[in-house]
Amino acid sequence: MLRFLIPALLPLPVLSVMAAPPALADPPVIEHVTAQRSAGSWRFDVTLSHPDTGWDHYADGWRVLDMDGTELGLRVLAHPHVNEQPFTRSLSGVAIPRGTTRVQIQARCLQDGWGTPITVDLP
Numbered sequence: 504m505l506r507f508l509i510p511a512l513l514p515l516p517v518l519s520v521m522a523a524p525p526a527l528a529d530p531p532v533i534e535h536v537t538a539q540r541s542a543g544s545w546r547f548d549v550t551l552s553h554p555d556t557g558w559d560h561y562a563d564g565w566r567v568l569d570m571d572g573t574e575l576g577l578r579v580l581a582h583p584h585v586n587e588q589p590f591t592r593s594l595s596g597v598a599i600p601r602g603t604t605r606v607q608i609q610a611r612c613l614q615d616g617w618g619t620p621i622t623v624d625l626p
Contacts (some may be wrong), residue, residue, distance in 0.1 A: 529554050530563040530618035531610035534589045538625050543603070545597040545625075549578070551588035551610050552594050560614045561585075568607040568620060575599060575606065599625070 506578065535550040545567075553562035561583035567576040576597035584590045608622035 506608060514607060517540040521579075522615055528615055529560070529612060529613050531565070531607055532589075532618075533565070533621050535591075536608050536621070536623045538623055540626070544595070545595060545599050546593060546595040547576070547578075547608070548591055548593045549608055549610075550589050550591040553584075553610075553612060555583040557583055557584045557585060561612070563611055564612040565592075565594075566611060567594070567599075569603065570605055570607065571624075572607075584622070597620070 508616050531553040533549060534552055535548075537548040539546045539548075547567055549563050549565050551565065555561035562580055564577060564579045566574050566578070568574055576594050577595040578592055580592060596609045604625055606623050606625065607620035608623055609617055
C-alpha cells in the first residue's frame with residue numbers, strides 16, 4: 504500500500520501590486536503660461552481650459568513647482584468657469600530660488616485631482 508503525504512494547506516503568498524493611478528477623466532489643460540520677474544519675485548499668468556460643469560466639477564487651482572516637485576506657489580480658483588473657457592488667472596509674489604531656470608505648472612480639478620505638470624523655461 505502506497506502512502507501519499509498530503510502537505511498541510513498553507514496560505515499562499517500574497518502578491519502586492521501597485522496599480523497605476525487612474526487617468527483623470529477631465530483633466531485641466533494648461534493652454535499657456537507667462538512668467539515674469541519683478542522686484543525679486545515672479546508673476547505667473549496661466550491660461551487653463553477645463554469642461555467645468557458647476558460647483559461639483561471644475562478646475563479649482565494651479566501651482567508652481569520646482570523640478571523636484573516642491574510647491575513654490577498656489578493659485579486657488581474659488582469658483583467654476585462654466586461660460587469662460589479658456590480663462591487666465593495670475594499669481595504674483597512667487598519666490599523662485601536663485602539659479603532656477605525651469606519650473607513646473609500643475610493644474611487641479613476639484614473632482615479628479617492634480618493633472619500632469621508641464622515644464623516652463625524661465626526667461
